[in-house]
Amino acid sequence: MKYTYIALAFLITGFLLAGNAYGEDEVYYCADNDGNGFHFDKKTGSYERSGIKADKFKIKLDLPNKKIEKANADGTNESYICTQPYHGVASLSCYERFVMFNFNPDNGRYVYGMGFGYVNGDNDTVKVSIGKCDKF
Numbered sequence: 001m002k003y004t005y006i007a008l009a010f011l012i013t014g015f016l017l018a019g020n021a022y023g024e025d026e027v028y029y030c031a032d033n034d035g036n037g038f039h040f041d042k043k044t045g046s047y048e049r050s051g052i053k054a055d056k057f058k059i060k061l062d063l064p065n066k067k068i069e070k071a072n073a074d075g076t077n078e079s080y081i082c083t084q085p086y087h088g089v090a091s092l093s094c095y096e097r098f099v100m101f102n103f104n105p106d107n108g109r110y111v112y113g114m115g116f117g118y119v120n121g122d123n124d125t126v127k128v129s130i131g132k133c134d135k136f
Helices: 001-023
Strands: 026-041 046-052 056-061 067-072 077-083 094-097 100-102 109-114 126-135
Touching: 026 109, 067 100, 077 100
Parallel strands: none
Antiparallel strands: 026 046, 026 056, 026 126, 056 067, 067 077, 077 094, 094 100, 100 109, 109 126
């Protein structure tokens, strides 16, 4: 009976350790350093430069599956599929429709770009921001 409990303990421990062998998601807290964009001014009929409010958010990096989930401060979430465009460089190029999120997990720097405003009409702002993420 004693050996049964020991075998069961090893079996359970083995399952727990095997789950970590595939890697866990990494969570980062991110904040914009600066950003800018263009917004359509209906009065002038042209695009004007517009300051973009600094943003703060969390990301969950699933490196083995090359995915990023972004949790925004307003409660919305975004998911990105990533590629690693340069061999030997940690930087990821992530995208979802007209939004791109380039991220380097080694130094925490990112570039966020939202480009559908101009392409699809004059309703949304085109935005580019840069910032830094710190690992939790």
